[in-house]
């Protein structure tokens with residue numbers, strides 16, 4: 144089985160487990176997702192959902208965020224980690240959206256990464272999550288599960304993206320991203336993967352090399 148066939152099979156099996164995989168961030172449009180993704184760096188998606196829900200009650204676009212100015216926005220997102228730095232990034236980002244993109248969020252990774260606070264992972268998240276375009280969302284769950292499955296040996300987000308983009312056709316990227324992220328949060332956990340519940344054990348390098356040999360050697364108790 145080559146890597147593309149393996150990815151097809153992983154997607155096929157995981158879709159049964161997660162029929163409607165989504166990002167954990169709860170957004171209504173691409174602008175909300177962009178702002179939330181900037182806030183979510185080094186913080187939890189659950190908290191960002193709470194903060195964003197309040198923020199977007201009164202703010203519906205980049206102009207409204209700019210009208211809040213630093214103090215107004217900082218106060219609204221003050222429970223977010225590094226909120227001062229993130230406030231500056233969001234304000235700068237909104238300014239550029241208005242000046243260079245007619246107030247709209249671009250749907251292109253190479254344009255998005257030019258915005259303050261937007262790295263390649265965030266750009267892919269916006270392009271995939273909001274625009275449903277091919278995206279490799281290399282968050283820590285994706286990277287861990289992709290490594291265990293043997294899809295890549297790279298561990299740095301940009302290198303993982305580059306490696307997988309070479310090997311896997313774009314039509315699979317978004318499904319694979321969302322499914323592996325969901326799987327990493329639910330079954331292929333960081334500390335102790337729940338392999339006994341996983342439908343991918345026969346496709347998984349980690350399982351074959353680490354879990355199966357240990358299981359096969361367990362003496363049968365009398």
Ligand code: SF4
Nearest residue numbers: 331336338341347350
């Ligand atoms: S078999 Fe275990 S390590 Fe492999 S993907 Fe499944 S849960 Fe993760």
